[in-house]
Amino acid sequence: MYSAFLSHSQVEEYLEFLRSKRLISFIPDKKRYVPTDRGVQFLKMYGEIKDTVTIEGTPELPAMRPPEQSEGDALDEQAPHQAQGAKAARDLRMDEL
Numbered sequence: 328m329y330s331a332f333l334s335h336s337q338v339e340e341y342l343e344f345l346r347s348k349r350l351i352s353f354i355p356d357k358k359r360y361v362p363t364d365r366g367v368q369f370l371k372m373y374g375e376i377k378d379t380v381t382i383e384g385t386p387e388l389p390a391m392r393p394p395e396q397s398e399g400d401a402l403d404e405q406a407p408h409q410a411q412g413a414k415a416a417r418d419l420r421m422d423e424l
Contacts, residue, residue, distance in 0.1 A: 362394045370394070 333341075342360065345351040350366035353359070362370070381387075 361400075367394060 342351070345360075345366070346353070349363055350369055351360045352363050354361055
């Protein structure tokens with residue numbers, strides 16, 4: 328938060344935006360946010376678009392590192408049988424895109 332020069336209220340606003348777009352989810356037991364499968368897909372597409380439209384000689388943005396753990400992985404650690412239901416629900420929602 329501080330290294331990005333964001334206030335607490337700005338961080339909360341951005342997190343709410345990302346949650347509303349289903350790009351991240353909060354794992355209460357771990358007290359952290361993780362990217363959803365949809366969020367990981369977005370990051371991959373963003374990287375491809377960035378590579379396509381980058382103009383030679385322009386400053387390069389810092390490389391995006393892949394998330395350490397996706398929502399599905401975090402849920403798998405918590406409860407394998409619950410993760411299958413959550414993944415099935417996410418798959419249904421992905422069809423709505």
